[in-house]
Amino acid sequence: MASKFTELAIDCADPVGLARFWCAVLGYEVQDEEHGLVTIGSPEVPEGRNRPGPVPPTLTFARVPEGKTVKNRLHIDVNPTDRDRDEEVRRLLDLGARHADVGQTGEESWVTLADPEGNEFCVLGTRCP
Known part of the structure; x- marks a missing residue:
């Protein structure tokens, strides 16, 4: 089990x-x-x-009383279901996400964002309907 x-x-x-x-x-x-x-x-x-x-x-x-101070060691990846990656990124930015720099090169197939409290997450390039 x-x-x-x-x-x-x-x-x-x-x-x-x-x-x-x-x-x-x-x-x-x-x-x-x-x-x-x-x-x-x-x-x-x-x-x-x-x-x-x-x-x-x-x-x-x-x-919790303490705030976020360093890069996450664990993060969530999300896949768009009904639109392409860039459209989903725009939707998430409108909801309050922001772009996050965690050392990307610009060649990645994903976009790294942060939620309203700074927790990083990635929007992947593949659509999962």
């Missing part, structure tokens, strides 16, 4: 605001909110933890 990836925990200053941003990015919805924690997940898999096989992971945003 192996483990199943079900949740990614993200420390932040504004769990509600960051959850709202990532809901818009991923098409997720808020599943739980209490005491400085907000959990979001796919509306299509509400009971994914209880079924065998892979499921879209939930994201849990937890309020």
